[in-house]
Amino acid sequence: xxxxxxxxxxxxxxxxxxxxxxxxxxxxxxxxxxxxTLGGTCLNVGCIPSKALLHxxxxxxxxxxxxxxxxxxxxxxLNLPQMLKQKDDSVTxxxxxxxxxxxxxxxxxxxxRGRIAGPGKVVVTGEDGAEQTLEAKNIVIATGSExxxxxxxxxxxxxxxxxxxxxxxxxxxxxxxxxxxxxxGLELGSVWRRLGAEVTVVEFLDRTIPGADGEIATAFQRAxxxxxMTFRLSTKVTGAKASAKGVSLTVxxxxxxxxxTLDADVVLVAVGRRPYTEGLGLDTVGITPDKRGFIDxxxxxxxxxxxxxxxxxxxxxxxxxxxxxxxxxxxxxxAGKAGHVNYDVIPGVIYTFPEVAWVGKTEEELKAxxxxxxxxxxxxxANSRAKVNHEAxxxxxxxxxxxxxxxxxxxxxxxxxxxxxxxYCVAMEFAASSEDVARTCHPHPTRSEALRQAAMxxxxxxxxx
Amino acid sequence: MADILVPTLGxxxxxxxxxxxxxKPGDAVKKDEILxxxxxxxxxxxxxxxxxGVLADISAPEGATVTPGGRLGGVTEGAAGAKxxxxxxxxxxPAGEAQPEPAKGxxxxxxxxxxxxxxxxxxxxxxxxxxxxxxxxxxxxxxAGIPGTGKDGRITKGDALAALQAPAAPPATAPxxxxxxxxxxxxxxxxxxRQTIARRLKEAQNTAAMLTTFNEVDMxxxxxxxxxxxxxxxxxxxVKLGFMGFFVRACIAALKEIPAVNAEIEGQDIIYxxxxxxxxxxxxxxxxxxxxxxxxxxxxxxGIEKAIGGLGRKARDGSLSIEEMQGGTxxxxxxxxYGSLMSTPILNAPQSGILxxxxxxxxxxxxxxxxVIRPMMYLALSYDHRIVDGKEAVTFLVSVKDxxxxxxxxxxxx
Numbered sequence: 001x002x003x004x005x006x007x008x009x010x011x012x013x014x015x016x017x018x019x020x021x022x023x024x025x026x027x028x029x030x031x032x033x034x035x036x037t038l039g040g041t042c043l044n045v046g047c048i049p050s051k052a053l054l055h056x057x058x059x060x061x062x063x064x065x066x067x068x069x070x071x072x073x074x075x076x077x078l079n080l081p082q083m084l085k086q087k088d089d090s091v092t093x094x095x096x097x098x099x100x101x102x103x104x105x106x107x108x109x110x111x112x113r114g115r116i117a118g119p120g121k122v123v124v125t126g127e128d129g130a131e132q133t134l135e136a137k138n139i140v141i142a143t144g145s146e147x148x149x150x151x152x153x154x155x156x157x158x159x160x161x162x163x164x165x166x167x168x169x170x171x172x173x174x175x176x177x178x179x180x181x182x183x184x185g186l187e188l189g190s191v192w193r194r195l196g197a198e199v200t201v202v203e204f205l206d207r208t209i210p211g212a213d214g215e216i217a218t219a220f221q222r223a224x225x226x227x228x229m230t231f232r233l234s235t236k237v238t239g240a241k242a243s244a245k246g247v248s249l250t251v252x253x254x255x256x257x258x259x260x261t262l263d264a265d266v267v268l269v270a271v272g273r274r275p276y277t278e279g280l281g282l283d284t285v286g287i288t289p290d291k292r293g294f295i296d297x298x299x300x301x302x303x304x305x306x307x308x309x310x311x312x313x314x315x316x317x318x319x320x321x322x323x324x325x326x327x328x329x330x331x332x333x334x335a336g337k338a339g340h341v342n343y344d345v346i347p348g349v350i351y352t353f354p355e356v357a358w359v360g361k362t363e364e365e366l367k368a369x370x371x372x373x374x375x376x377x378x379x380x381x382a383n384s385r386a387k388v389n390h391e392a393x394x395x396x397x398x399x400x401x402x403x404x405x406x407x408x409x410x411x412x413x414x415x416x417x418x419x420x421x422x423x424y425c426v427a428m429e430f431a432a433s434s435e436d437v438a439r440t441c442h443p444h445p446t447r448s449e450a451l452r453q454a455a456m457x458x459x460x461x462x463x464x465x
Numbered sequence: 466m467a468d469i470l471v472p473t474l475g476x477x478x479x480x481x482x483x484x485x486x487x488x489k490p491g492d493a494v495k496k497d498e499i500l501x502x503x504x505x506x507x508x509x510x511x512x513x514x515x516x517x518g519v520l521a522d523i524s525a526p527e528g529a530t531v532t533p534g535g536r537l538g539g540v541t542e543g544a545a546g547a548k549x550x551x552x553x554x555x556x557x558x559p560a561g562e563a564q565p566e567p568a569k570g571x572x573x574x575x576x577x578x579x580x581x582x583x584x585x586x587x588x589x590x591x592x593x594x595x596x597x598x599x600x601x602x603x604x605x606x607x608x609a610g611i612p613g614t615g616k617d618g619r620i621t622k623g624d625a626l627a628a629l630q631a632p633a634a635p636p637a638t639a640p641x642x643x644x645x646x647x648x649x650x651x652x653x654x655x656x657x658x659r660q661t662i663a664r665r666l667k668e669a670q671n672t673a674a675m676l677t678t679f680n681e682v683d684m685x686x687x688x689x690x691x692x693x694x695x696x697x698x699x700x701x702x703x704v705k706l707g708f709m710g711f712f713v714r715a716c717i718a719a720l721k722e723i724p725a726v727n728a729e730i731e732g733q734d735i736i737y738x739x740x741x742x743x744x745x746x747x748x749x750x751x752x753x754x755x756x757x758x759x760x761x762x763x764x765x766x767x768g769i770e771k772a773i774g775g776l777g778r779k780a781r782d783g784s785l786s787i788e789e790m791q792g793g794t795x796x797x798x799x800x801x802x803y804g805s806l807m808s809t810p811i812l813n814a815p816q817s818g819i820l821x822x823x824x825x826x827x828x829x830x831x832x833x834x835x836x837v838i839r840p841m842m843y844l845a846l847s848y849d850h851r852i853v854d855g856k857e858a859v860t861f862l863v864s865v866k867d868x869x870x871x872x873x874x875x876x877x878x879x
Contacts (some may be wrong), residue, residue, distance in 0.1 A: 401623070406621060407627075430616050430619065430623075431615040431619070431621040431623075432594060432596075432621070433594070433622035435596035435598045435599070436595050436596045436622065440595060
């Protein structure tokens with residue numbers, strides 16, 4: 001029986017980063033993955049392919065709507081198969097990259113479905129049904145999550161799709177209804193709207209992107225509406241009927257009222273994700289997931305000795321970078337080092353246009369916690385680079401402690417803000433004050449100047465607006 | 466290479482001055498041999514060689530200020546005698562300027578113009594955050610004195626603002642350019658102990674609402690008691706029967722009566738202490754130190770005298786530990802030993818009271834309508850009027866007086 005220091009179940013951002021870190025630290029490590037390729041949801045059917053489509057569809061949209069304004073006359077024509085193929089090519093190249101990193105760091109990859117079979121034992125069932133047993137001093141559960149389903153709306157991945165199916169629609173739907181105004185729904189909704197679909201977003205709550213700062217969410221919804229997306233907030237979906245003609249979706253107001261029917265060619269169910277622990281053999285080591293399926297941990301240690309859990313199967317935001325940080329911390333703890341994740345500094349990004357990015361506390365959270373704070377804001381309309389690029393929509397908002405000036409949160413909507421939020425992550429990790437950012441030289445002309453001007457605004461000395 | 470590091474200096478002591486190196490770079494050293502003497506706020510400290518070998522370099526020359534964990538120098542391990550290259554740069558650094566690896570912060574704004582306050586830290590430590598740099602420069606603060614709460618102990622803007630507002634840390638006295646010295650003058654660096662005495666006395670004056678009340682005490686009864694029992698006391702306990710023990714006892718009785726004098730102010734709170742750790746000021750040739758007699762209320766008179774004797778000896782030897790000088794709740798100082806007839810002692814912050822004893826002098830006193838000669842001593846109680854009312858201070862001093870004039874009261878807990 002093969003023996004390991006660490007056996008990791010799952011090869012997504014949590015699992016593969018854990019495996020690489022374990023290899024770096026000289027641990028004998030195996031990573032079990034049931035997909036043919038490594039990278040998990042993120043790389044195969046999540047973050048990465050959706051960004052490939054967002055990027056490509058944004059070009060299409062710019063060519064169609066904005067080129068004329070720049071003085072370029074062109075009539076773009078969509079080649080959907082090529083757009084999907086370039087996405088798949090990128091994904092394939094990146095999964096190969098992880099395989100290379102596994103080899104480089106002496107990580108043994110085991111194909112098949114892993115399940116815990118008592119303390120220190122993991123059974124892997126291969127595609128052919130053959131089983132092998134691994135002996136592990138430490139088992140890391142990194143099985144991730146899967147799309148949540150909605151009663152009465154059955155996903156067939158053709159007319160009614162989830163986030164996976166929405167990445168490879170064979171044609172641009174005329175009418176697309178997105179159920180759920182969260183990050184996934186709005187990103188994929190944006191892709192197909194840019195390519196020509198008429199998109200309606202149905203959301204149970206009375207707001208978009210729950211968890212994000214309210215002011216940002218309002219501005220974001222306004223921006224998407226302007227682009228042609230229709231929002232039906234405070235509305236619940238009660239059923240969906242697929243036929244040859246399309247899908248007819250029955251909805252009604254959450255507060256009660258008359259039901260109505262929405263017709264769609266394709267319905268995208270994007271109502272969130274749930275932890276994936278099916279068939280994992282948790283009972284063999286006495287682990288019981290909570291009501292929502294999450295595994296409770298104390299610094300990645302589960303209730304079972306020698307069994308650890310990281311990423312989407314544990315509590316917290318279901319984000320690849322959160323899983324990645326936990327992977328490093330978990331393996332370092334296993335190796336007797338001081339692994340640590342700062343949960344106050346986990347950024348979030350929405351890769352639409354305009355982009356949305358944030359880190360730290362929202363105004364709503366600060367109010368609820370009774371924290372006295374100051375706000376600094378700066379619009380991209382006053383930023384020279386954004387202006388010349390015809391991308392002047394959005395703003396940056398910085399929240400800082402009223403007394404110590406320590407940055408408590410940064411929230412942005414605008415061009416490329418996803419690439420710029422890292423500046424505030426570093427600042428916050430080092431407990432910086434708004435003044436520290438305000439007194440740090442930023443290059444001119446760049447959009448990043450808006451980040452500095454917003455920081456200046458906290459203490460009332462914004463200079464360029 | 467084994468580094469010679471600054472040891473932990475004790476609670477609330479954050480830096481030390483390198484007083485003397487006993488070896489030069491290139492000298493052979495033996496493990497545990499004393500290599501360097503440090504002077505902290507309160508005591509001297511010796512640092513031994515971490516290994517057998519050769520003193521390779523000195524990174525903190527004499528006069529340098531060092532912090533716990535900082536590097537003093539290095540010992541090349543192995544056969545003694547092999548000449549290790551000395552670092553001329555370190556040796557040539559002017560005393561008091563070189564700063565070996567402080568925990569954090571840039572050098573305090575020092576003498577002369579500061580062309581660019583963001584200049585890279587010559588001590589090789591973390592540069593300050595821009596906001597912190599501004600605050601310490603504008604307020605002439607020493608960042609080394611600001612406790613950092615940020616990542617790896619960095620100073621955040623909040624830390625700097627808190628230090629700015631803390632009453633205990635007034636802005637460092639603006640260091641002006643040193644004036645030229647005349648032919649008949651001599652410039653001598655204050656020892657660390659003298660600097661500390663100066664700073665702490667001034668801090669006490671700046672912080673407390675300090676006031677002194679006086680009284681006088683007739684020492685006849687105590688002197689009679691002492692004359693009667695001093696020989697048998699010394700034979701039994703092996704320690705001389707002095708006056709200090711009586712005064713410590715009298716003060717504890719008075720402190721129990723007036724708890725505010727045994728309390729301290731912290732922020733908006735008063736901390737009352739139900740323990741009686743009495744500091745006894747001892748003059749030494751290096752300056753005044755105040756070792757503490759712990760739980761003096763639990764000690765016999767002989768126990769108190771023994772404790773004072775032992776601490777006094779250590780103070781004069783310079784071998785007091787920092788722990789032996791920390792945590793006093795009340796202080797007694799006796800200027801009488803030098804002949805002082807009357808004085809106003811300065812509080813030993815954060816304490817709220819200090820008793821000044823003075824010279825015993827025979828004076829004509831009116832007693833029951835008759836002029837009689839009595840051995841009299843003036844008593845002074847300086848107190849922090851913020852928490853001790855005038856009535857309480859006077860009552861305290863009268864209580865001390867009553868216990869000394871009528872020592873039976875001590876016996877009866879009256």
